[in-house]
Amino acid sequence: MADIIKPDLSVVKQIISSGGESLKKCYQCATCSVVCKLSPDDSPFPRKEMINAQWGLKDKLVSDPDIWLCHQCGDCTAYCPRGAKPGEVIGAIRKMTIGHYAFPEFLATMVGNIKYLPLLIAFPVLFLLAVLGATGHLHIPEGEIVFGHLMPHTIIDAVFVPVFMFAAIVFAGGVLRFWKNIHGQCNGKCSFASIIPALISVKLEILAHNRFRKCEVNKGRAIAHMGVLYGFIGLAITTALAVFYLYILDRHSPYPLNSPLKIIGNISAIALLVGITLMVINRFKVKAQAGIGSYFDWLFIWVIYTVVLSGILSEVTRLLGIAMIAYPIYFLHLVSVFFLFFYAPYSKLAHMVYRTIAMVYARKAGRD
Structure with a gap:
């Protein structure tokens, strides 16, 4: 029947x-x-x-x-x-x-709907303001501009480590459910032992962006996405170096511009800014042929812009010694980083995770 x-x-x-x-x-x-x-x-x-x-x-x-x-x-x-x-x-x-x-699903609904954007922004703003108020840091520090005087690294860790952990747990739950759904389509080819080599192979392919290079209408996407990808990788390395400097070498910020941490961080920020700008330019250049994207796409773009521009401007205003501007911009940077990672499992950023899993499946199932 x-x-x-x-x-x-x-x-x-x-x-x-x-x-x-x-x-x-x-x-x-x-x-x-x-x-x-x-x-x-x-x-x-x-x-x-x-x-x-x-x-x-x-x-x-x-x-x-x-x-x-x-x-x-x-x-x-x-x-x-x-x-x-x-x-x-x-x-x-x-x-x-x-x-x-994603879990809880209502957060995904909110992230995908522009009418909830004010609430999504208000949460990290009010939360971080409450943290500053509770710890006695809700004011512009006097003297040399040191961002650690506004929010010490102990408070940064207490706030952002749980944020990263929350995002990681939500991602893990989503990936396990997704893999469970597609595993049956693998025809027995997706054993755990065989996944690791496939994952390594996929990661290398992503780093080279070989699939993006096959595009005809929008050839510029490969360069734009590589800028964003390597910008993120570089900033992740910068964060790891900051942890090493602080907890292993006991060296506190601000660091000189010629330190490896600052060099890698600044180059990565520029790569991210150039990549996301090229992405916007490409979207407008081929909008007639390929479409300009949805609110969901543009939210991710503007969050990245806010993260990178607030980071760059906070450094520039610190070097210029303009405390009344530097600290508010740094606060904006913290808000945007919180926004990026807390809502990551519900945003366009999640495609980096699910696409990787799908590509591993495709490699094992012979569909790539």
Whole structure:
């Protein structure tokens, strides 16, 4: 007896409202799957994802690793004869999937909806203000500008280590649920022992950005994304060095500009700023062919801008000795870093994690 498939209109509406408003224009010609250079020959994407989205088949969509193998090059959107913008639809499906695997799910709903943005910003602002007030630091320190005088490293650690741990736990829970859903599609090829070599291979591929280089319409995405990726990596190294300087060498900030920590940190910040700016330029350059992106995409971009610009400006104003500007900008920097990591499992940043897992699956299942 054939299975009866019932469309879920609530899922369809969710996808449409999340940036996939062109979904209903698709008439299943499969041009998108033909022109996509990343799509495998066996059960190619994104045509099947467009079908499932039009029917609102959420279970199929959230357990589909192919939505993460799509790198949103825009080639499918550029060649679609109906203007259905498959790349934008897949982006909306990814947003829904992030929310599905995240916990608590209401935070994903809030991150994905602009009307909640003031509340999302207010939480880290009020929380950090409360911390400063409770510890007697709710004022502009006098004398030499030392950001540790506003918020000592002990308080920084007490606040941000739990934030990072919270994000890591939410990510871990989401990844385990996602892997459980896709593991059955591996046909016994995804044993734990075999995953490690695949993960290493995938990480090397991500560092080289080989898949982005296959894009035709938006070739500049590879350079832009590499700037963002290596900027993040460099800033992670900077953070590790700061911990080493502070707790091993017992050397406190501010550090001279010629120290390895400052050199790596400043170069990484510039790489991140250049990368995210190129990303914005590319979006506007190919918006007619590939779409300009949703609020979900742009929120991530503006958070990165706030993090990097507030970091750079806090250093510049500190060097210029303008305390009344330096400390508020540094506070803004702390707020933006808190925002970035606390909401990471619910934001566009989560695609870095889920895409990696999907690429590992694809490598083991022979779909790459």
